[in-house]
Amino acid sequence: MQVHPARIRSLAGPPPRSGSVVYWMSRDQRAADNWALLHAASLAGESGAPLVVVFALAPAYPGATRRQYAFMLAGLAETEAALRAHSIPLAVLTGEPGFTVPAFLHSVDAGVCVTDFDPLRVKRVWKAAVAVASPGALVEVDAHNVAPCFLASQKREYAAATLRPKIHRLLPEFLKPFPDLPTFPAANLDGFAPVDWRAAADFVQADPSVPPVTGIVPGSAAATQVLDDFLRDRLEGYAARRNDPNAGATSGLSPYFHFGQLAPQRAALATLEARSRAKEGADAFLEELVVRRELADNFCLYEPEYDSFEALPEWARKTLAAHAADSRPYLYDRETFAAATTHSALWNAAQRQLSREGRIHGYMRMYWAKKILEWSGSPREALETALFLNDRFALDGRDPNGVVGVLWSVGGLHDRPWANRPVYGQVRYMNERGCRRKFDVDAYVARYPEQAA
Structure with missing residues (x-):
């Protein structure tokens, strides 16, 4: 279950030591197809240490309303159930992550904390605070991009034309099938009760004036169904019809990618399988899914004032x-x-x-x-x-x-x-x-x- 070492980079602290393994889930909110979780599970399996997943629920997030929180929390509830089926607990920490995550790491004597890659400013500030206060190592795994963002390029790219060849060179090495998440002994759940999701929702202080949407079902199961429907029914005409907003030709996957409920790499692998019957559509979709999406991560990683x-x-x-x-x-x-x-x-x-x-x-x-x-x-x-x-x-x-x-x-x-x-x-x-x-x-x-x- 080895995760490619180039997906992993140290953010702070000494090498991992003995103690619990904690996966601080943030951007990639899923149990399956998650390189960061797989790396944490591998570390725990090798050392015989307990594994716990934590999600740090901030009371508010810049720009977000109750709409986004409702979608996210519903997806996390599904993720918790999937994790518990593998005897992996999910703990929700309520409060500012820069304080709650280090406190949790100390409480379980964590030897290593694994987290997922995110180029946005607020997440990097949280990670910097955790790095300073963590009792053990803090490592970051790019579970969101097919080609790890910090490996694909070490600078802000001018355009897709400059990043595309760099990503294409890396695809044979990184566009690989995911291994299965292992199941831990039942004792790994000891001391962790199921999450009270109603209490978590009540904790949120985001603007309630933008209501949740009703036409998009949250969660990894729904995301997988949307992907399957797109590849079966719309991929063949995607290249020709995607710019017509009346055609219903687009994938509808962006909310699931944003909340990490579906791995873009899973979508890429499935699209490649369908390419033999829909080459033009598959190639156009893969350009958007891999090159253009990862170009956006590149820009935000290497441009400090990316929103100015x-x-x-x-x-x-x-x-x-x-x-x-x-x-x-x-x-x-x-x-x-x-x-x-x-x-x-x-x-x-x-x-x-x-x-x-x-x-x-x-x-x-x-x-x-x-x-x-x-x-x-x-x-x-x-x-x-x-x-x-x-x-x-x-x-x-x-x-x-x-x-x-x-x-x-x-x-x-x-x-x-x-x-x-x-x-x-x-x-x-x-x-x-x-x-x-x-x-x-x-x-x-x-x-x-x-x-x-």
């Missing part, structure tokens, strides 16, 4: 600044955007899809963000508004993919300069006429009327 105007390419900052004083055809504040009360029926429909369903079609997300640029007082304001709305309403917000998607749309990240025009400068332009050439705009608008059915 300063993180945009130099050419984009210059051209947007040069056009910052241009007259805008319309000006809206954040509240107007959030309420979907602009002059544009198409833009309002996109915002309503996001606010009601917790997701927005990928092509429409580009249009949505670019019009926020066009109708905001400045490029900085537009960037802040788009990130805020995406994080607030999207199940897959607060994620490297969301950050990069907004920065690509608003500020040309991972793109190239285009023809110069008002407001946009040389950032790629989109308008409703272009949308009408691609899909039935009126049909899309009709799906999201002002009053939800």
